[in-house]
Amino acid sequence: QVQLVESGGGLVQTGGSLRLSCAASGRTYSGGYMGWFRQAPGKEREFVAQIHWNGGFINYAGSVKGRFAISTDTAKNTVYLQMSELKPDDTAVYYCATAQRFRARAPAEYKDWGQGTQVTVSS
Secondary structure, eight states: OEEEEEEOOEEEETTOOEEEEEEEEESOOSSSEEEEEEEOTTSOOEEEEEEETTSOSOEEOTTTBTTEEEEEETTTTEEEEEEOSOOGGGOEEEEEEEESSTTOOSGGGEEEEOOOEEEEEEO
8 A cells, every 4th residue: 555645735926836745655656657636626536637657647637738737756765746837627636546557547447545635826
């Protein structure tokens, strides 16, 4: 079992930036993928970005491509999500999770989940 802890959320104005972190501990492995998801009130959890622990095989949801950047630091067992040009529609709880398949975009394809961190973008 992998334990995941997200941090870095907060309140930001439209056009601002935030960097989210996801620290992994426990039975971590280098052969898998990490993903970021988000869930706004009343909406389904949606895919944001995915990366292999080696830093490659990156893919993004169309709604964030060009504005968000996912990265890893294997020495710290941490995955980051750098978010720029934030919009009110980006307001959600953001979660990180583990997966074994490239281009996995459905929540059911992810195994371990963090507790989430709230991101609020004011207009």
